[in-house]
Amino acid sequence: MYEILYREDLAPVTKLIEVKAPLVARKARAGQFVVIRVNEKGERIPLTIADFDREKGTLTLIFQEVGKTTMMLGTKRAGDYLASVVGPLGHPSEIENYGTVVCVGGGVGIAPIFPIARELKHAGNKVISIIGARNKDLLFWEDRMRTVSDELVVTTDDGSYGRKALVTEPLKEMLSAGLKPARIWAIGPAIMMKFVSLTTQPFAAPTIVSLNSIMVDGTGMCGACRVSVGGQTRFVCVEGPEFDGHQVDWNLLLERQRIYVDEEKRALEHWKDHGCGCDDGC
């Protein structure tokens, strides 16, 4: 059992928790993820390690409530426990001094992009960041991102804060104006990563994305997370989660993310019908 030490609401559907998992914290690095289970009957879901504290033995996880598991997780408070926290899984981001880099975070993707931006900054890069969300309420960590970025652009789809645009727009302008970043990291919903990749491709700007496929065990055993990269089948959990965005078969990823939509709806209804918010996943 893994204790939640702290919890914060970043936005109406975006929550942050700090979980005690000393063995995982000891090894965690930017770009990696954990697989958690909320309770004994719960699904195993992957969440990126948004931050970690080796001394305190804690991990920071940020999640958006999209379905039953993340909503159930959203009911947890400090002092509650998670049934499992496994990790750190996946490869860490390759951090070097590349020169100038761009970090693009969309929606809940701002969480995983933060530690990467921070390490890139530490490594001596000039970090240009673009963060965006559908609206102002969904934005978070602007201040944190500012501390690790040389430049920061904030966008919202509806213009309720920052610039009214999708994250791809300022990115395209920068590239058109002659910016030649050594690498671009983009993390967010698959559809956003797809369009970032399509935006940067004509400029031949190396673009790294962190793929959020459906997973079960997260250790290479099930093959649920397979994606096609450069025409080859790859497992996101053990070979990723980061891949070359220009090589990813985005339509396949988007289709595979929809496998269980009907079942997910049923699970959510079942849970809401029982509506007790109790711990046994009923």
Added chain:
Amino acid sequence: MPREQIERQEMPTQDPQERIHNFYEVALGYPEEVAKLEAQRCLQCKKPRCVEGCPVEVPIPQFILALREGDLAGSIRVMKTKNNLPAICGRVCPQETQCESMCVLGKKGQPVAIGRLERFIADWERSTGVQKPEIAPPTGKRVAVIGAGPAGLTAAGDLARYGHKVTIYEALHAPGGVLIYGIPEFRLPKDVVRSEVDYVLSLGVDLVLDCVVGKTLTLEDLFADGYEAIFLGTGAGLPMFMSIPGENYNGVYSANEFLTRVNLMKAYLFPEYDTPVKIGKRVAVIGAGNVAMDAARSSLRLGAEEVYIVYRRSRDEVPARAEEVHHAEEEGIQFKFLTNPVEIYGNDKGWVRGMRCIRMALGEPDASGRPRPVPIPGSEFDMEVDNVIMALGTRPNPMVFTDALGIERTRHGTIVGDPITGRTTRPRVWAGGDIVTGAATVISAMGAGKRAAADIDAFLKGAFTEADWHVKKEEVPAAHP
């Protein structure tokens, strides 16, 4: 009744028409009188051939003798001198190719039903309270066992009985390995696995779950933490695919994913349990091992109307246990022999719609000694299916090797290990089970765990040192590939 006139006793099973709608156990076990009657058949051979057929050398005539004399406690005690997991072995061992294949009664008629008797006494013990064996006084030595499958559990149990302090590290959230995530409830109830795991833990073994060695901890960390020996029993869990077009369509599963969803995550109880699985009307399972049978029979129970086993060789080469093939046939699984998929079709939403196959003929024997299947040109045909489950076999998961220096591996990804001692090419690290042999059997994994435990014990007690470390590098043959 004279011994020779007693027939081999059948074990009652759930009716096929009923059981395809539930996940309850298919085979129901012998009642006590029937077990005793079956036990009467054993000739108590002076040189029992059956024992030679058993990878862990269970004293078969002795446990059968005690059973037929009504000394059930004595019978299980004899069993457990060699086998820590009898309720599991009694259910899933391929007895027909091991102990029972050697039984002298089998020469002329039917061998003694050794597996069913084993199951009977193990179940009797579970229902009356499990006894603890003698444990040697503590040696103060610590051993780490990686992986809580049959190999790891057996090694841990034996090492604890030798008096060492053992901790098992397991990547998943539940112990048991394939027994818990792969083999379905209707063949091996999970509370049977749980109670045999609890027995191993009751010997003083610690269990750390949710810990992926190579990621959460490395072997170097474990040595630094003061472990004096490490046993690797991490199995062969990495699924294989065929690399044919269409393999990534929605509705194509690896058997591992499918079975993990159903067994470990209990998708058959969805939405009470959160993890779903998606099964259509027609399911094709590729392969014909135990894994394929389990996937096919689970599909049926999840509501599929037609389930096919598609296998590129013929019935004679089917690697699954005879009993399971028999049960599958009774349940209406359809076998397509000498057939191999070449492409999977999808619809415009990315879902499986059908599968193109080619007919095969059997040629000369290949490296495995079995006839090589060769495609018959121009014999392609299509099957309409909503799901394809790939049960083509598995390979060792390389995760444990991150930072594991000095452990040599074969080109198949398995560990180069000494078949007798389980030693790897790195001193103080032993390995056994599927990670050495490739996908094999529960009992061969247990045998490897036992032999390694004995060698580890000898090492920890000073019978040899790191300077004497040597490894006989024979490729260990798998029971079936």
